[in-house]
Each structure stands twice: as structure tokens, then as C-alpha cells.
Amino acid sequence: MSRQRRVVVTGIGLATPIGIGAEAYWEALLQKKRGIRAIESFDPSQMAARIGGALPPHNMADYIPKTYRKNNKVMSDDTRIAVVCAHQAALNAGLNTACLIARGEAKGGSNVDPTGFGANIGAGLICADLPELAGALSTAADPATGRFSHARWGREGMTNLTPLWLLKFLPNMLACHVTIVHDAQAPSNTITCGEASSHLAIGEAFRTIARGAADVVICGGAESKMNPMALARPLLFGWLNTADNDRPHHACRPFASDGAGMVASEGGGLAILESLDHARRRGARIYAEVVGFGAAANTHDWRSPDPSGSPVRLAIEAALKDAGVGPAALGLAVPFGCAVPAFDASESLGWRDACGSRLEQVRAVATKGLIGVNGAGSGAIDFATAVLALYRNTVPPSANTHRTHDGCPFRFVQGDPVDANAEYAVTTAFALSGSQTAALVVRKFEE
Incomplete structure (x- = not known):
């Protein structure tokens, strides 16, 4: 694909079980800080x-303007995770939104031009809050049978939900709130393709800037799986670990x-992508360059x-x-590595x-041993990990990867971090229930 503009990463905003913000996450990653514990929410x-990766305590007032706080409801x-990540990304980029x-x-310096500032954010199928939904559902029961009645739901049940209830759970609400808070008026999109959402969103943002449709795009994804309804689906598919509730760190x-x-788990990440010319004009720090999708x-x-x-092979x-x-x-390789044996085996083959024997000569990073799988946000965290590893010339250790399966092609760091000595990094992601697979290539920035 021919393109006229180079695209660089100038900001990283993260919300993970081991830290909020790029610096906190990176330091926790280097120290192999564990983010998985007993569910308390x-x-x-x-x-x-009964275990998961919850975010550290945080206050939404620290991430939004005072005039917008009522919208937190x-x-x-x-x-909320996306809004936290957006604030962190803009702050990290020094982008005056x-x-x-x-x-x-x-x-x-100058403020960002909102007409050249877009968004592309991956989201999951957001689960409703059970207490809020249960109250309405209880009024829709047939008095004679106790069973759910569609007729009563239409007449009485729905009236027990607030008029704005639906607006909490539409996947595009992540992008809506982020673009409103930061006044991003250029092309905006939401991608709901499971665990591949972030990679697809970043890839589309990359091309949006490359073809000149925007100068800056905030992109990535976020999702919370810390909800009984969100856990039900992977449990039914047999994807969740149910044997190690007593040893969450492993x-x-x-x-x-x-x-x-x-x-x-829950979490996500948003990155600030810019055209190289735009980043240079404002004197931005450049982490890395996005060169392939x-x-x-x-x-x-x-x-x-x-x-x-x-699919993994084709995407790479x-x-x-x-x-x-x-x-x-x-x-540097940053595979998805969700810890479900069938998916890990398939990804290894891809x-x-x-990449063939090249994998025997390079290092790899697997993040999920520390932070779990947070759906649409997982890929953005892996992308940020690849970018930070190139920028800091450091490969962090990977937790719980000391005994890999037969045929695993990756060389993970087990002890202290090592020098990356890498020019290019590749990261992959795929939807666990669906058809989407994606890969991104980032390069250490050079003028």
C-alpha cells in the first residue's frame, strides 16, 4: 500500500491491573508485579x-474536567477505562486537547486542531450491571407462573430503567465520551471484534493518518470483564482457568x-498516533513509528x-x-498468548x-501472566508494550512462561530485563469467539 505520510506514536495511556499510566505499567512490568487476585467487585x-485482574483504586475526577463529572453517572x-486511558495518553503526549x-x-505550545483530531476505539459487548437490571426484571415476572413475561416487561419492566440506561452499554459510548471530552472532531469509529478490536482500531487509525484524513488519532481499546455476565460466556466455552483459584498469581x-x-481482567490502552510532520511541528516526543498493519x-x-x-500467519x-x-x-515478538491451550498452540504455529527460524534469534514478551485477558483492551496493552520496549531498548520478563508447550517458538525473558537491540517489533491479536485476527509492525524511530 502506497502512503504519503509517516505515522508515529507520541503518547501512551494505560489502565491495567498492575498500574495506571505508561510509567506505572512499565515499571510494574519490569518488576513482574502480579495483578491477578481474588475477585472483590x-x-x-x-x-x-473466582479470580481476575481488577484495576487499582482510582478517582474519575482525576481524569475529566469538572464540568463533565456529572456524566460519570x-x-x-x-x-470509564477508556476515558482514563484517553486522559493519560493526551497528558503523556503533551497534546493540548x-x-x-x-x-x-x-x-x-499550540492547542490541537479539533478538526484534525480523530478517534478509533475498540470495545467489547458491554455487560449490564446486574443489580440495576435485576430490579427491572423482577417487575416483569408473571404473577401466576413467576416466569419472565415479555408483555409485562414492555408494560412495566422497562419503565423501571432510567431513560439513559441504554446509553451506558452501547459499545460506541467509549469513543463518544472520549471524543466529547477531548473535542476530537475528525473521523471517529468504534470496532467491536473481540480481542482483536484494539489492533484493528490502531490499524485503521494508522491508515486514516497515512492517507491524510486526520493529523492525530487517539486509538486502542478498553473493556472490563469484572462482571458476572462477562465471565459467563468464557466459562461456558471452557476458556477460563477454574483449577487455580487458590493461586491466582500462577x-x-x-x-x-x-x-x-x-x-x-479489566483494562485497556489508548495511543496517540500522529503524522510525523504534525509531531515535528509541535516538538513532540516520538516513541516509535507504526509501519505495518x-x-x-x-x-x-x-x-x-x-x-x-x-489466520495468525496471514495477518503477520x-x-x-x-x-x-x-x-x-x-x-521483538509480542504474541497475544491468552493461556487457553488450543489458542496458544494455534498462535504458535502461525x-x-x-517468521520461521528468526524466532529462535529474538526475544518475546507475553503480558497475560501478570494482567490476564481484558477482551478488547488486551491488544492495546500489548501494542504499548512493544512500543515501550523499542523506545527503552528493554525486553521485560514474562510471568509464568518458564515451561512452554512443545512447539512453542518464543524465547521469553525469565529473570531480569534484557536489552532489546531491536529495530522492528510485531504484535498479534485475535478474537476468541469470532473470525478476526490482526498484526501490527512498529519500528524504532529514526529520522
């Missing part, structure tokens, strides 16, 4: 999986020979991975081709077939 005692947890100006946090084991399933579909079965790993090959490089350029 609701009573999980009747569920087979109509935000879901997913939306409407939010930072209103909060008195804007730095010197429960999520990516690419492990004894992998027993993933651990759900590829996507592919899993046509095997929407409920399980392609055993051959073909497309991303490398888009970047104009081959496997020999790879310096990477091996795409």
Missing part, C-alpha cells in the same frame, strides 16, 4: 472462576505445557481457533508486507510459519 463464590466501567485545557494541564500461564485457561479471518470455526494457525505476513520488510527484520 462482586461475590463470585457460586462461580467456577452514565458511563459503564468500560467507558480540550480536556487538558479545561483541567489546567495543557503545556506550552493461574494465567501463556504458552505453558500445563496451561489451564485464561484469567479474565495486516488482518485475516478465521474461517475454521467461530468458537475455536484454526488448528493450523493460518500481511503486516510485514505492508511494512516493506521480511521476517529477517523482526527484532508465528512459526510466518
